[in-house]
């Protein structure tokens with residue numbers, strides 16, 4: 497952390513009477529105090545606005561939103577702050593060019609274009625209009641999804657449960673290169689260069705390093721590896737042909753959620769939420785609540801497609817139906833209620849944290865809220881699910 501930033505964090509977290517330990521200062525800063533409502537207009541920033549950023553830093557609020565064919569109970573979800581089709585097209589076009597360069601999805605780039613990961617970035621990061629930052633968000637998500645398709649889910653792209661763990665271990669080395677080890681490093685580099693998924697992840701990580709601080713970079717690397725532990729569990733269940741109980745799947749899914757994507761919020765927004773605030777338990781819980789809600793949206797939108805697979809992926813709707821012995825419709829209703837519970841939990845956390853005097857934290861929570869909203873819109877319109 498540079499000195500200025502360190503001083504700022506210390507000032508921010510210092511209690512009025514100068515408490516001794518930094519843990520005590522964090523606790524003090526986060527002690528519940530009168531709830532300050534979320535700002536409805538642009539949030540004044542202590543850091544100067546980056547050039548080319550129009551803002552979008554306001555909360556459009558939450559609502560019950562219809563989804564699918566409208567026949568299921570609505571999802572309680574934040575409203576979307578920005579829909580910009582021109583910007584989405586620009587980011588998506590540049591993303592498809594990048595995908596071609598790194599070599600993912602050859603012969604399937606039309607489908608990749610229709611998935612619209614560029615549009616996802618624009619919907620989910622309303623704070624910025626900066627094409628390069630949005631492109632970074634799109635690349636990182638597309639690269640994660642490529643690892644999901646190629647290693648975990650799509651057998652016609654070579655996914656195989658027994659190969660998944662060693663492949664994921666290589667991702668960690670592609671994103672966070674280990675110290676040189678002579679000829680073994682040469683061999684590692686050859687393996688990375690030969691796998692377009694690893695090339696994509698390394699390229700996205702290179703873009704990350706251009707935009708982010710060291711602690712943000714390591715946040716992304718470690719969150720990626722943490723997410724992959726859950727993927728290894730799914731692979732084992734798939735290999736053994738067993739279904740996990742719902743509680744066990746949910747516990748894995750909560751660490752394999754759009755929390756991962758939300759860890760990009762401040763980086764794409766052009767600022768840093770300091771690590772001690774990012775990982776403060778109440779902030780962490782809020783981000784996990786939002787990530788879990790957003791990934792239940794994914795399970796809801798992909799349940800039908802996944803039910804049709806010969807070897808279905810784990811999906812909360814399908815697992816609830818199996819465990820409860822109930823019709824899919826009832827399982828969907830249960831998953832919707834679970835989603836709404838997490839969104840309301842996030843909203844309560846956000847209100848509680850509104851009292852913390854950190855511009856970056858308030859921006860970040862608003863960004864996470866924006867991600868849930870954008871993720872909802874994207875799932876309803878992406879060629880991947882529709």
Ligand SMILES: CC(C)=CCC/C(C)=C(\C)COP(=O)(O)OP(=O)(O)O
Pocket residue numbers: 637640641644649723752753754756757791794795798809880
């Ligand atoms: C890819 C990514 C951004 C990782 C976060 C975790 C996540 C939400 C997924 C891997 C998506 O899960 P799933 O495999 O169910 O997604 P699809 O339905 O295949 O798109």
